[in-house]
Amino acid sequence: MMIPVRYACGHRGAIDADLPAPPCACGERRIAHVTAPPPRFRGVASGPHVKTEPLEAIPVNLAPGGPLPTPKG
Numbered sequence: 001m002m003i004p005v006r007y008a009c010g011h012r013g014a015i016d017a018d019l020p021a022p023p024c025a026c027g028e029r030r031i032a033h034v035t036a037p038p039p040r041f042r043g044v045a046s047g048p049h050v051k052t053e054p055l056e057a058i059p060v061n062l063a064p065g066g067p068l069p070t071p072k073g
């Protein structure tokens with residue numbers, strides 16, 4: 001994921017979040033400002049950045065070995 005940054009020299013760039021930050025084209029290495037993207041969650045979450053997506057139905061086989069024995073009472 002690329003993250004927009006502003007170097008101390010004022011130039012703007014984008015760095016890969018998974019790699020060490022490369023220096024600016026002018027040689028500046030100090031980053032003055034980072035605009036972090038909103039976090040993304042998969043699963044159960046709540047908060048101002050949450051977008052809900054419809055969940056797909058998944059068939060679940062609860063008894064792959066055949067019918068379960070019924071309790072005798």
Ligand SMILES: [Zn+2]
Nearest residue numbers: 009011024026
């Ligand atoms: Zn620069």
